[in-house]
Amino acid sequence: LQKGNNDMLVIERMQDFSEIIPYEQKEIPLYIRTAHLSDYPGMSAPCHWHEDLEWILILEGSMYYDINGKRLLLQEHDALMVNARQMHFGSSNQKKDCRFACVLFHPSLFCSNPALLQHYVTPVLKNCGLEYLHFCLKQELGRETEKILSEIVSLKERAPFGYELEAAAWMQLLWSRLWQAGILASGQDRQEMPDDLKIQKDMVSFLYAHYAEKITLDDIAAAGNVSRSKCCRIFKNYLQQSPVDFLNACRLKVSCRLLDTTDQTVTEIALACGFNHLSYFSKSFCAAYGCTPREYRRRRLIPSS
Numbered sequence: 548l549q550k551g552n553n554d555m556l557v558i559e560r561m562q563d564f565s566e567i568i569p570y571e572q573k574e575i576p577l578y579i580r581t582a583h584l585s586d587y588p589g590m591s592a593p594c595h596w597h598e599d600l601e602w603i604l605i606l607e608g609s610m611y612y613d614i615n616g617k618r619l620l621l622q623e624h625d626a627l628m629v630n631a632r633q634m635h636f637g638s639s640n641q642k643k644d645c646r647f648a649c650v651l652f653h654p655s656l657f658c659s660n661p662a663l664l665q666h667y668v669t670p671v672l673k674n675c676g677l678e679y680l681h682f683c684l685k686q687e688l689g690r691e692t693e694k695i696l697s698e699i700v701s702l703k704e705r706a707p708f709g710y711e712l713e714a715a716a717w718m719q720l721l722w723s724r725l726w727q728a729g730i731l732a733s734g735q736d737r738q739e740m741p742d743d744l745k746i747q748k749d750m751v752s753f754l755y756a757h758y759a760e761k762i763t764l765d766d767i768a769a770a771g772n773v774s775r776s777k778c779c780r781i782f783k784n785y786l787q788q789s790p791v792d793f794l795n796a797c798r799l800k801v802s803c804r805l806l807d808t809t810d811q812t813v814t815e816i817a818l819a820c821g822f823n824h825l826s827y828f829s830k831s832f833c834a835a836y837g838c839t840p841r842e843y844r845r846r847r848l849i850p851s852s
Contacts, residue, residue, distance in 0.1 A: 575656075576653030577653070578599070578651035580648070580649050581648045581700060581704075583646050584637065584638075584644055588800050588835075588836065589835050591638035591639065592636045592637050594613075594751055595634075595636065596633060596634050596635065597632070597651070598653065599651040600628060600630065600631055601628070601650070602626065602627070602652065603621065603626065603637070603647055603649055604647060604693060605645065605647050606623070606648060607645065608646060609622045609640045609643070609645055610639060610640055612638075613638070613785075613787070614678050615633055615678050615741075616785035616786070621647075626696055627679060627682070629679045630672070634747065634748060634785065635679075648700045650699055650718075652718050656718070657718075658719070670731075676733065688725075691721075691724060696721075699714045699718065702714050746771040746781055747771070749770055750771040752770075753767065754790075754793065758801065758821050760821060799832055799835050801820050802822075802832065807844070813825065813840045817829075817840075828840070
């Protein structure tokens with residue numbers, strides 16, 4: 548995640564279209580940030596995945612969170628752990644804002660001892676049946692999880708010397724509690740990613756790579772080696788939208804970044820994002836963000852109050 552000039556968050560990806568995490572220090576794979584859903588274009592993050600374990604703590608409000616096609620409603624004080632390499636994204640609940648903390652913690656930070664990694668970390672990462680863990684205040688473990696994540700967020704805000712060490716220590720304590728509760732071993736009977744999820748990732752990766760080109764439903768289906776009808780069914784199951792709607796949303800999110808970070812004309816941006824007609828681009832943009840592309844760009848020129 549990176550902020551553009553207009554404080555909107557954009558997501559960068561690697562060649563396999565997993566997310567590039569902008570750690571504070573490249574040598575320390577730890578990312579801690581408090582954000583609002585309104586920081587994202589359309590109050591929704593693009594679908595993405597990464598090697599890091601992701602923790603979400605809801606500070607104010609609520610949001611939907613989709614993991615591999617499963618939709619959760621996260622309420623205030625709820626915590627969520629998303630396992631590595633799971634396809635996920637957050638979005639607003641009834642167009643309302645939500646303040647949340649996000650902690651991305653690479654598994655290599657847990658311990659340097661190979662035996663400990665093999666015994667306590669690798670089995671979780673390879674467990675295809677453990678996609679996520681959802682905690683709430685009704686659970687004792689949920690209350691402890693909220694406390695530990697809050698401590699980690701507070702450490703980042705205060706940023707004392709060596710805060711990364713203390714943050715890693717808190718995370719190892721939480722990991723130990725999860726093992727003691729027996730929930731990290733759940734779902735180990737399923738060791739393979741579902742075929743449809745693999746297909747969905749292939750099709751999403753294709754769209755991220757070729758959004759600027761003319762793309763048909765046949766092209767998207769061919770990227771997953773499935774029929775048009777199955778392509779639409781998989782998108783509906785995993786992303787709650789049609790392939791064409793997802794493609795247009797992807798194009799619009801890229802256009803936001805270009806409007807924010809470049810001096811290209813609106814027409815040039817429309818063409819660069821795969822829109823062949825300026826009128827259709829403007830209409831789609833206005834429907835998604837409530838303003839025209841030019842009005843969106845004008846925000847850069849207005850000083851913040």
